[in-house]
Amino acid sequence: MTAARGSSARTGDLPAGPGLARRWWVALPCLVGGTVLPVALADAVAVWHSWASRPGVTLSQVIADFAPAVALWSGLALVAGLVAVLVTRRGVTAWPRIAALVVAPSLVAMAVVGVVSGLGAHLLFLLDVPLAALLGAGGLLLVRLGVRRLVEHPGADTLDTGLDVRIDLRGTGHLVLRDDRLVVVEGTERWAVSWYDFRTVRAGDPSEVEVQATGGRRRTLRADDASSVVAAVRLRVQWVRRHPRFAERRDRHRRAHGVRGAGTYRRPRASHAPGTGLGPTGLVVLFMTVLPVAAIVLLVAALNASPADRPPMVIGVVASLVIGAWAHARFWRRRAARRYLAAHSDDGPRS
Structure with a gap:
């Protein structure tokens, strides 16, 4: 009973919430629908294009011709997205970015094929460009x-599961409680502290919350209900x-990074807390690994396909190479930036 009273004192009047089951009943269909439906519709439009531009060929034959390429082009992106979602199962705020990267190859290919076909003989296919934008949005x-x-x-x-949680502050700022760190977003500024460097949180008055970290760092937040913010943290x-x-x-x-406390930086580095998600760098690594393989597979399929079916596959090869090259460039640029910051950091270890 004493432990129960202590837990109640720490959590204050924090509501129990609707329950994880009710939250997931809404979130999971939205995630699947927002990712799979645009890809499926883009592939269906591509098949329709091929069928409309090849008189005398049955729809079933066109589907059979396109099935291997569609399975490779869309399937690899969906598998990569599924892996990313499973790895970032607690970092749910990264899911919109993952979904955008998953549907981008199919929608870009759909728009490019629509432009090529529309400038040829079927002007109606130019509508694929706004349709792709609408599907993506x-x-x-x-x-x-x-x-x-x-x-x-x-x-x-949600607070007792490690899922990302967002708490609105006064003005336009908000607080995000992740599984590995606390992040305060105020305008264009991000202030983050790892849970390894976190000291305590307390309410100064009914509208102020003070977060303290190692190294004597602290941050004052303004919220409408300071007690609920403190209880959530x-x-x-x-x-x-x-x-x-x-x-x-x-x-x-702390041995590796020193007792540095919280720092102010635009892109906080992910720590190695239990349950850490994939993160932006891991997602880039995933795409820089998968998309070059997709380009090779599509190239082999294009070489063995009929001339009428090669253009979409060639577009897929080019798009895979472009996105894969972008992922490689982003990864090595971020790595070089981290090495520079490590060598020129003014915030060295403190005792």
């Missing part, structure tokens, strides 16, 4: 709707510190 909005169901209106049901800290290896990993983190 609709899918993104659908995924964001599902993510909002998970991250907004936080309660004990404390409940998430309880969940993080329940991990059996938390103390060991915290000590290793």
